Amino acid sequence: xxxxxxxxxxxxxxxxxxALYDFGPGALTSEPSTRQAPLAPIALADISTxxxxxxxxxxxxxxxxxxxxxxxxYSQARWSMPPAQLLRQRLREVLSRNRAVxxxxxxxxxxxxxxxxxxxxxxxxxxxxxxxxxxxPGNSIGLVRLRATLVETxxxxxxxxxxxxxxxxxxAPSADAPGGVRALTAASDAAIDEIATWLQQxx
Numbered sequence: 001x002x003x004x005x006x007x008x009x010x011x012x013x014x015x016x017x018x019a020l021y022d023f024g025p026g027a028l029t030s031e032p033s034t035r036q037a038p039l040a041p042i043a044l045a046d047i048s049t050x051x052x053x054x055x056x057x058x059x060x061x062x063x064x065x066x067x068x069x070x071x072x073x074y075s076q077a078r079w080s081m082p083p084a085q086l087l088r089q090r091l092r093e094v095l096s097r098n099r100a101v102x103x104x105x106x107x108x109x110x111x112x113x114x115x116x117x118x119x120x121x122x123x124x125x126x127x128x129x130x131x132x133x134x135x136x137p138g139n140s141i142g143l144v145r146l147r148a149t150l151v152e153t154x155x156x157x158x159x160x161x162x163x164x165x166x167x168x169x170x171x172a173p174s175a176d177a178p179g180g181v182r183a184l185t186a187a188s189d190a191a192i193d194e195i196a197t198w199l200q201q202x203x
């Protein structure tokens with residue numbers, strides 16, 4: 001009996017499943033579907049990254065006071081999809097409030113039909129930073145950095161219309177994965193609002 005009890009106590013604990021996070025449900029109400037979008041349609045490309053750490057679902061943090069160049073993953077927290085996809089999903093939701101938003105990969109015929117025979121401008125985004133950054137053990141922020149490029153498709157190729165770098169930080173309510181997720185969500189929403197406003201200002 002003693003041997004049996006000893007063997008049972010040696011069994012490993014049941015693995016703990018990592019918490020899964022996204023940006024939340026977004027707007028809980030929508031405008032009537034018959035409302036005419038007042039702004040010109042836009043085509044949204046996939047958001048690109050530098051590769052590596054930002055291409056997976058890990059919730060990442062940096063210790064600014066101890067090797068800020070190292071990205072570290074929280075062991076028990078994951079995004080529901082890679083950050084670039086979460087950002088694109090939320091950006092599309094925000095832009096769709098005032099304009100038709102198409103996929104940059106959709107057929108030219110469809111794009112022209114939506115925009116009276118003219119191909120829409122294409123918004124390209126590069127995600128350069130997306131981390132929970134600790135300036136000290138008790139002081140941290142959600143840090144998001146994007147580069148937005150607006151191009152026009154011409155017979156001779158893409159024509160650069162405008163480009164903007166966006167860096168946003170929001171304080172984390174706690175020095176852990178849930179706090180980092182909340183801060184990164186707030187920073188992402190602020191960055192997206194900044195991009196949406198900028199697009200309206202580009203002639």
